[in-house]
């Protein structure tokens with residue numbers, strides 16, 4: 202278990218459980234805790250570890266041992282496989298480079314022991330390689346491919362059955378995992394604190410889904426009309442649950458489809474477009490484009506236009522440190538950066554404005570992209586995910602977009618400005634929540650909409 206940290210609606214776990222049943226061999230779950238996360242923030246680590254503690258507890262109810270392993274991945278896998286006389290390993294899927302490398306190394310290590318590794322996509326409703334066999338141009342081109350397979354994959358999965366006592370006896374562990382000790386001993390960057398709006402784990406994820414879709418007059422009833430208004434607070438807040446695999450996208454789709462007649466077809470369709478089509482498009486991009494995190498992954502028209510405008514004079518240049526601290530002349534940008542830092546989640550509409558401004562204020566697209574990805578992944582609880590790479594690449598490098606009217610710095614990359622935001626929502630209401638953003642804007646010589 203790596204990307205999909207849940208027991209319910211988990212295709213990979215279900216497949217492993219079926220294998221165990223068919224071959225009358227015991228089933229165990231193994232999570233490898235890497236030493237090399239890019240950001241070991243308290244925000245990210247605690248969400249992860251507490252979520253895994255719940256997985257451990259759920260698996261216990263099913264007589265399935267859970268192993269939390271640290272150290273060198275290949276050594277540990279080999280030791281585990283030998284000690285447990287492993288018959289077969291099943292792993293979930295991620296399109297990200299580092300994660301794919303892990304899977305490759307594990308598969309090579311296991312193949313030396315004659316143990317096969319099966320990869321099951323438990324993250325996409327339509328498995329990434331089934332949806333398309335190539336990098337898709339845009340949402341328009343992948344949408345019909347995804348929908349073509351929907352009937353086949355949008356189906357209830359059976360629950361994982363309790364492991365038979367005779368099999369459980371063979372693999373039963375003497376000691377339980379001491380999660381408190383693990384959490385207390387983990388070294389974490391405490392400057393990036395836990396969030397309060399999202400509790401970790403599978404139960405909290407289901408509650409968040411129901412809160413968004415099912416309760417009386419839920420937020421989804423306003424989704425289509427208000428999802429781009431950061432003051433309206435109508436979006437689902439489900440991204441961390443999807444990204445840590447605590448919530449199955451399939452479950453989300455089935456609940457949404459079931460609620461369509463009550464909550465308005467237009468709202469449900471808009472939510473399905475984001476949580477199914479756009480999300481699976483991100484996996485498609487990262488799976489088929491090795492350069493998903495750098496400018497070489499951009500379409501050729503975008504690379505050409507960015508190169509042609511590389512030397513354009515910038516109105517203002519800011520360093521990574523100034524940007525991280527929200528010290529620009531733009532109060533909306535500063536407020537967005539503070540929302541990211543304090544709340545661990547920047548509103549979706551503002552993410553686009555935020556990233557595009559980084560392009561405007563840095564020396565080149567390569568620098569802009571690297572800063573945007575750094576800030577995105579360090580502070581957003583839903584960071585370190587294909588959606589983040591694609592969001593930054595869309596904003597700065599034209600991925601999944603088209604060329605627009607040419608202008609300085611941006612070239613043909615779609616432009617966004619402050620006035621455009623004012624037309625979309627009450628900028629002042631948003632900025633007022635962050636007095637520091639106003640102060641820094643004035644310190645940097647800007648004029649704030651809040652006097």
Ligand SMILES: Cc1cc2nc3c(=O)[nH]c(=O)nc-3n(C[C@H](O)[C@H](O)[C@H](O)COP(=O)(O)OP(=O)(O)OC[C@H]3O[C@@H](n4cnc5c(N)ncnc54)[C@H](O)[C@@H]3O)c2cc1C
Nearest residue numbers: 436437438439440475476479480549552583584588589592
């Ligand atoms: C610069 C930039 C950076 C981004 N970084 C991330 C990131 O690190 N992690 C992340 O999950 N999303 C990222 N996004 C996409 C999107 O902004 C977030 O998924 C969304 O804001 C999360 O909030 P929500 O769950 O309340 O969204 P909702 O509007 O309720 O959407 C439901 C779900 O649909 C998916 N979704 C929504 N918008 C998009 C999109 N544009 N592309 C792909 N999937 C989408 C997400 O899984 C989301 O949880 C980024 C977008 C941009 C422009």
